[in-house]
Amino acid sequence: MNGDVIQLVVQVDDLIPRGTRMNVFESIYWVFIALGTLVGIIVIGYMTYSAYRYRSTGDHAADGDDDRPYLGELPTGGGKGRKLFLSFALSAVVVISLIVWTYGTLLYVESPVSAQEADEELEIQVVGQQFAWEFIYPNGESSFELHVPADQRVRLVVTSDDVFHNFGIPALRAKTDAIPGQTTETWFIAEQPGEYQAHCYELCGAGHSGMNAKVVVMEPSAYEEWYASMGENASGNGSGDASGENATATPTAGNGTNASGTASTNASENTS
Incomplete structure (x- = not known):
């Protein structure tokens, strides 16, 4: 008995899509499209069949259909609600199955790896600030561009230094x-x-529309080389510490006034 239950759980778990977030959400999308199309075909097909079967020709006697309802006639028979019960039962099975499957899929999205697999993840901290994103790597170095290796799970731990932001x-x-x-x-x-x-x-x-960041996905070997060189050249490859990068990020992430322009304007005003 226990073996049958475990096998059932494994079979259900196999139905949950795996892989990238893109694969998971595409699976959800296509399942909803397929079920919605199937239900639509059944409903529209039955409506079309009923409209054709009970169409009016103007001569009820010639139709020879004793089942045709007449205006003012009280319904009789009808299978004692069997059709209604069957339709509700099928609808409940479809809806509940879809809810359970989608919930299991979203649980995987929320927690895709076990504790043992977590060591293989690359964890990067993301800090939002008006109006730029700062990415802090495991070695303590930071960058205003996000560099990650291809085909590796990357976990982003996101926070903000000032106001509410949303990273996507x-x-x-x-x-x-x-x-x-x-x-x-x-x-x-x-x-x-x-x-x-x-x-x-x-x-x-005011600078919300310019609060963007480049995400560079690299081959694993190229990423390892880039990661090892972080801190050696603060201005190279879009990496470095926060102070070295801020001069680059601020002009593009502000409200249209860059740091050097503001400084030069203030200097000219003080001189005059």
């Missing part, structure tokens, strides 16, 4: 809040090397 990488289906004094988490696996864009999805001030 739409191409990788990763998104979570950045809340002052708290941390939230999200994860992703980038299958293909390339460049993506991270955005802020919470209105956070």
